[in-house]
Each structure stands twice: as structure tokens, then as C-alpha cells.
Amino acid sequence: MTNFLPLLLLTPTLLLLVLGLVWFVVRYQRGQLRQQQELAQMQETAQQQALAAALVAQEDERQRIAAELHDGVGTILALAKLHLYAPGRPASPEASDLIDQAVAEVRRISRNLQPATLQQLGLAQALRALTQAVPTENGPEVRLEQEGALNRLIPPHELMVYRIAQELLTNGLMHAEARHIVLRVTTVPGLLTLTYSDDGQGFNVSALEELPPPGPHGQPVGMGLINLRSRVAVLGGQLHYHSEPGMGTRVEAVLPVTLLPAGSATSTFSLNS
Template identity: 55%
Template sequence: MTKTLLPFLLITPILLLLAGGIIVFVIRDQRRRLRQQLQMQQLREDAQQQALEAALLAQEEERQRIAADLHDGVGTTLAIAKMHLHALGDPARTKEATDLLDQVITEVRRISRNLLPAALQKFGLPFALDALARTVPPDGHTKVIIEQDGTPRRLDPGLELIVYRIAQELLGNGLKHAQASLLRIAVDFQPQQLSLHYSDNGVGFNPIANDVLPALGTRTGLGLTNLRSRVAVLRGTLHHESAPGDGTRVWITLPLPYLVTDEATINTSIHE
């Protein structure tokens, strides 16, 4: 009996070692495949990130070119045309044309400032946000409030421009589509992150109906596409809520490790 069991007793450890070796090999192979998948996913995400950054950079460069053309080309030409009208020496006949030129020159300057915000370049994000609020006439149909909480601070210029565009996009979408009497953007400079909270009391929209052709006069959430792209470049998060007749709310969080902070210089500002 012992002689019969002896071969099995000798073979069993060998089989166990082989089985253990196979299990270890399978586990290591699975881990290797998982690492490769994670590396490929990271490469894809990095490529998407670089593509987003390149697209936004190209967009901002085009904005700067158009702004320069408007300011130096169109604006100057309009100013010269106005001088020629004054040189005619007949104010009664040229007043209407002069007034129209003044309106056009003012509009060109406004568009140029929106394309290339000088306040942002010179004084930084906190000051530029306050200036952005002042661009909305106080006697209009919509009351606009931009609040800055926490400790307002300067950011890296390139990233600062993206944050400004996010606030500008929120404000522009609200003014164009919300039909609201009150529009509010709260910017919170927190120790580890910068967050923006947008809210309005407007018509709202159905967040799950964006793929359906909207009825005339209804609002959609398609304006969130540009926001998501800009937020993604800063590796932030965006969450929104809305419903027809219940206004719109957008929460954006931007992690400060991707934003190079400078210094706090400007106090909280509210424009009514």
C-alpha cells in the first residue's frame, strides 16, 4: 500500500508547484495586460487633452488677430471716415451719418475688447471679472451679479484667460437664452480649488432633450459644449441642473494644482 501511494506523494508536490506557477504566471500576465490598458488609456487621455489645449490656443490666437484687425483696421477706417464728414463743413447734413459712425465705432471697440480683454491682461482675473459685470447695462431687463468670495488671486496668464472665458460663456449664454430677470455668477477662490456657480431664474431647458430639434423659442443646453471643453482643459468638473420654467444652475470646480497662483490683490466685487 505504501509503495502504491509513494509515487502519488512524490508527484503531488510537483503538480502543486506547476499549478502554483501557472496561477502566478496568469496573475502576472493579467496585471501586465491591465498596466498596458491603463497606459494606453492614459496616452489617449493625454492626446485628447493636448488636442483640446491646441484647439483652444488656436481659437484664442484667432481672436487676438480679429481683435487687432478690428481695432487697427476697421476702427481706424471708421474714425477717418468721420473726419472726412466733419471736413465737409455741413453739420446739419452730416449729423445723422456722424452719429451712426459713432455707434459703429463704439460697437467695434466693444467687440474688440470682448475678443481680447485688456483688463485681464493688465490687472488679472479678479479685476477683469468685475469689469465683465459692468459691461451689462444696469437699466436692462436682466440684473447681473458677479460675486468673488474667498481670497481673489492671480493665476497663470494662459489659464487665467480660460477661466475668464468660462465666466464670459456663462454670462453670454444666460443673457442670450435664459430670458431671466436675475443672473448670478459666484466665483470662490478656495485654498485648494477655484469654483464657479452660475444660476438664473429664467426659462430653463430639458437637459435630456438636446438631441431633439427644439421648438421655436425654446432654450436648449447646447451652450454647455464650449464650457465642457474649457473645463476639461483645466481638468475640472462641471455639473448642471435645469428644467423648463425652473431656471438653470451650473457648478464648475477647477483644481488649483493646475492653476499657478500668484498673489491676492483685489477685494470681493458685486455689480448690480
């Protein structure tokens, strides 16, 4: 009996040591997991900030180009038309028509680069102008629908939502080969949903998995879907695709948005007025 006494005395000590070691390992693993989660959060935040900075720089460049088109190229074309009709020089109606077409095209590009309607009247009117700009004689029928009041948003959110709608519509016009396109805007407090749908040729949604994730660097021409994902990511939203070859396409962008404070320009516009 006396031989087992030291062993009995050591057993609680060994048990405490084992429990202490287990507690230390568990605490260490939890600390490592917490550090990994914090690092992942920091990386995600840094990526979001880089995306936002890249899109802000892109908008600044759009404004610069729009101003140069309006003030530079537009002025040159106007002077060219004055010289065309200078005294003693025979008029050329064909040349005049070409200059008028060039002026109209410069103005159109300038408006697309820097949507004045969005700044002056808000998102609702800008979306209506965007859809009405599609030519009906040789393009699909484009319809705009609204569910819920669309009040004024803070300017960065208005611009981002407008660019997302513009990207959705541009992609559809370029690739869908559709006869009908519907852009639907649904709003609830703090949330705006843009739903694009068409009856075009559709595509294989699984091909989207091969696209690289949104990044802060500029994308090559033809990467509209990546630009779309980047803009939605900056707003912290979600993007859902529903499409099959020959069955049309539906794209849903769910976007957290912030209204302008009370007392600001908070007029409510109807998209169908």
C-alpha cells in the same frame, strides 16, 4: 502500496505546475490591465494636450481679429468720418451718428475678443466689468458675488476662468429668459468655484448626456455647452448642472487654479468695490 508511490511523488510536482500556471495567468492579466490603464492615461493626456492647444490657437485667433478690428476697421471708419466733414461738403448728422455707432461696436467687439482689463487689472476686475456690461434697461439684473480673496492667477488660468465665466453668462443671456442672474466666485487655496444661477426657464439636464464629449476641434455655432465643458476639462476641473424646466438653472464649475508666485502682481481685488 507501491502502486501509489509514484502518484504521491507526482502530486507535489503537479501542484507546483498548477500553481505556477495560475501565477503566470494572474501576472499576465495584471500586466494587461496595467498596460490598458497606462494606454487610457496616455490617451487622456493626449486629449487634454489637444484641447489645450486648440484653445490656445483660438485665443491667438481672437487676438489677431481684435487687432485687425481696432487697427483696420477702426481706422477706416475714422477716415470715413473725416471725409464726411470735408470742406465744401454738406454735413450729415445721421451718417455721422451711424459711423459713431459702428466705431463703438468695433471697440466693444475688440474688447470682448481681447479683454484688456483682464491683462492689466486681473480676473476680479475683469469679471466685474463683464457683468456690468450687461444693459439693465432691456436685460436681466446681473449680480456678482464673491467669497474669499481673489488674488492674481497665472495668466493662462486667469484667461481660462474668464472665458468660462463669459460662456456661462452668454449662455444665460441667450437662452435662460431670466429676470435675475447671479455669478458667484468662491475661492480657497488652489481651488476656484464659479457658480452661475438664474430664475429662467430651465431645461432638462438629461439632454446634456446626448452632447458629444469635449474635443480638440472647433464646434459649430450654438455649442456653447460643449465649449464650456472643454475649457473646464483643460483645467482638470468639474462641471455640475442643476436645472428643471420652469425652475431656473444653476451651473457649478470647480476649477483647480495656480496663483502667481510671491512677489509678482499679487494685488487682491474686491469684486464688489
